[in-house]
Amino acid sequence: MSHVFEAQRAMRGRREAALRRGVVAVLDVGTSKIACLILRFAPDGDEGDRRPTRHGLTHGAFRVIGAATTRSRGVRAGAITAMDETERAIRTAVQAAQKMAGVRVDHVIASFGGGSPRSYGLSGEVRVENGEVSELDVGHALAACDVPDYGHGREALHALPVNFTLDSRTGLRDPRGQIGARLAVDMHLLTVDAATVHNLLQCFRRCDLELAGLTIAPYAAGISALVEDEQELGAACIDIGGGTTGISIFAKRHMIYADAVPMGGHHLTSDICQGLHMPMPAAERIKTLNGGVLATGADDRDLIEIPSAFEGSERDRQQISRSELIGVMRPRMEEILEEVRDRLDASGFEYLQGQRVVLTGGSAQVPGLEELAARILGRQVRVGKPLRVQGLPQAATGPSFAAAVGLALHASAPQDECWDFEMPSDRVGARRVRRAIRWFRENW
Amino acid sequence: MLPVKATRDPAPSRLKYRLERLWLRPAIRISVRIGLPLAALALIGVAAATDPGVRQAVADRAQAGRDAIAAHPALRVDRIAVNAVSAELSAALAPVLDIPLPVSSMDLDLDDLYDRIAALEAVAAASVRIESGGTLKIQVEERTPAVLWRHDDGSMELLDASGRRVGGATGRADWPELPLIAGQGADRVTGEALALLRLALPLSDKVRGLVRVGERRWNLELTTDVVVMLPETGAQAALARALALNDADDLFARDISHVDMRDGRRPILRLKTPAVDMMRNLRNPEGERDA
Numbered sequence: 018m019s020h021v022f023e024a025q026r027a028m029r030g031r032r033e034a035a036l037r038r039g040v041v042a043v044l045d046v047g048t049s050k051i052a053c054l055i056l057r058f059a060p061d062g063d064e065g066d067r068r069p070t071r072h073g074l075t076h077g078a079f080r081v082i083g084a085a086t087t088r089s090r091g092v093r094a095g096a097i098t099a100m101d102e103t104e105r106a107i108r109t110a111v112q113a114a115q116k117m118a119g120v121r122v123d124h125v126i127a128s129f130g131g132g133s134p135r136s137y138g139l140s141g142e143v144r145v146e147n148g149e150v151s152e153l154d155v156g157h158a159l160a161a162c163d164v165p166d167y168g169h170g171r172e173a174l175h176a177l178p179v180n181f182t183l184d185s186r187t188g189l190r191d192p193r194g195q196i197g198a199r200l201a202v203d204m205h206l207l208t209v210d211a212a213t214v215h216n217l218l219q220c221f222r223r224c225d226l227e228l229a230g231l232t233i234a235p236y237a238a239g240i241s242a243l244v245e246d247e248q249e250l251g252a253a254c255i256d257i258g259g260g261t262t263g264i265s266i267f268a269k270r271h272m273i274y275a276d277a278v279p280m281g282g283h284h285l286t287s288d289i290c291q292g293l294h295m296p297m298p299a300a301e302r303i304k305t306l307n308g309g310v311l312a313t314g315a316d317d318r319d320l321i322e323i324p325s326a327f328e329g330s331e332r333d334r335q336q337i338s339r340s341e342l343i344g345v346m347r348p349r350m351e352e353i354l355e356e357v358r359d360r361l362d363a364s365g366f367e368y369l370q371g372q373r374v375v376l377t378g379g380s381a382q383v384p385g386l387e388e389l390a391a392r393i394l395g396r397q398v399r400v401g402k403p404l405r406v407q408g409l410p411q412a413a414t415g416p417s418f419a420a421a422v423g424l425a426l427h428a429s430a431p432q433d434e435c436w437d438f439e440m441p442s443d444r445v446g447a448r449r450v451r452r453a454i455r456w457f458r459e460n461w
Numbered sequence: 462m463l464p465v466k467a468t469r470d471p472a473p474s475r476l477k478y479r480l481e482r483l484w485l486r487p488a489i490r491i492s493v494r495i496g497l498p499l500a501a502l503a504l505i506g507v508a509a510a511t512d513p514g515v516r517q518a519v520a521d522r523a524q525a526g527r528d529a530i531a532a533h534p535a536l537r538v539d540r541i542a543v544n545a546v547s548a549e550l551s552a553a554l555a556p557v558l559d560i561p562l563p564v565s566s567m568d569l570d571l572d573d574l575y576d577r578i579a580a581l582e583a584v585a586a587a588s589v590r591i592e593s594g595g596t597l598k599i600q601v602e603e604r605t606p607a608v609l610w611r612h613d614d615g616s617m618e619l620l621d622a623s624g625r626r627v628g629g630a631t632g633r634a635d636w637p638e639l640p641l642i643a644g645q646g647a648d649r650v651t652g653e654a655l656a657l658l659r660l661a662l663p664l665s666d667k668v669r670g671l672v673r674v675g676e677r678r679w680n681l682e683l684t685t686d687v688v689v690m691l692p693e694t695g696a697q698a699a700l701a702r703a704l705a706l707n708d709a710d711d712l713f714a715r716d717i718s719h720v721d722m723r724d725g726r727r728p729i730l731r732l733k734t735p736a737v738d739m740m741r742n743l744r745n746p747e748g749e750r751d752a
Contacts, residue, residue: 108478109471112473112478115482116481121485121486224478225479
């Protein structure tokens, strides 16, 4: 796990450099769109005294100065399939955002939807050395977690210490400075496909951008779409995107579970396209303008005109009723939600205090989805819009920008990760010494 | 069916993307927006300044403008007025004042003219100025020769009272009224020499001149071949004393060659050879020769 530590620490270093420079871009690489926001930290004047500290800035000390969205290309189910196309799409988004902001960005914090994330709950226990828990003890406890064999082609993306137990007291947020004998930690380890991450990295490198942070989209969406009470008491954020539906469960302000279902809005579109015989752009348009999942009596009389595949000939104009459209969309949406329900059940979501479900993402805007989801998931459901942040354009305040806004919040107030603590020296010592020797040899 | 014309890719090309990002660097932006025009201006300026044709034209224009101003009648000088001076000085001034008239006062270098006039030996002080009405007025104060200084090789110079050279002299006969001094370093103490000569005025017809000895003291030489040797200090008192002796005893008419006044206590006389013989005879009437 050591090389992961190194990579993540390098990323953290870049993130801090970016915060010190004050300008950073966040980029949500989704299946259907790529959104780019450029943030300026500690804007001149009113908040000038808020300097970046070790753990970044406090919530809201940034301002969005550039925003751009472009259609995603070369991405399927949240993973890059055509590097060139994706690179072009990223360039388009970044350039447009830079043009709006008028500044150049070098550091980018990114999120992606795919990579089939998998969560592991780990726990480790150590004896406290000096009676008082120090940062080193926390590091020891984190290092004592027995890491499962998560497979060769996978990479650890997050390792969040979510809960500390000191002797018999559990639920501690920060055990440092407390007196105790045995320190136990519960850690949430999230792994994703290494190939997906490496492709994304390569893509940014080709755009001359440096990656200063990487998360998965459901995590970012959860940060922005869940209100504080929900994060504290426990809630699930379901980010229904274009190609994937991400699930993230929060409790005690920590993400404790994340998963993704490789189905999303694009499947609805292709169902309409096939079932009702119309071209893809038309299907997308009709889904967006007239779509729904709950049929009423009025929908039978609501006729929708379908543009023909053979343009120009007036004779074969087609009309469908809205209930037909709903009849196509609903089974697919039910399928997605049932899949989500299975994943939630598998995660042990029912044991949390609060069990609210928040739907977000582009496809969460389908009318009637709330009721359908409540019926299928059996829980309180609401559609969540992202938090309001300074300077965000009106066009970017909808649920489909939850991941991008959440990424911005995450950049300004990142959570402690496992690698933010000092590793015990017996794990990395030899490496450190070797690095020091190499440095001396190179520089003297 | 393939589209006839491929739809244009909305994405920026990699080159365009890089250029755009380069353009967003403040340093590049400033250097292109301000530095480049400045560099172009500087280049044009340098090219114009180094072109000989342009330089010539600029110089010609400047000269023409200056000439136009210089040609104004108020600046014209058409007369040179010199105050009355001796013929020698006039002759010496003539090449200096050889200025083609009329001339514009802008073309006249008065400082240079003043320097050249003041550099003349016979000029003690000068003033050069342009007066209204186009007159170049030159006031010259002449040096007056006070003594004639003879060198060891026989050449002579005229000196004024302060010892400054006034001019050369060809012979003693040209300046019969001037006293004569000789010897090295005599020009530095002309004042003392003149004082001595003034003192010796009663026997002026008999004075041949003063000789500076060893650059420290004077000898007064008389036409009767008597030499009055004066001390370094108190030369005037010594001379007065010698003159008093002369008045009393007609000393200088006697058969002596030197009157040595250097010893302040008493004058010492050096007799000529016949006088020595006579003295010896007077002391020894028998004509004995001392053994």
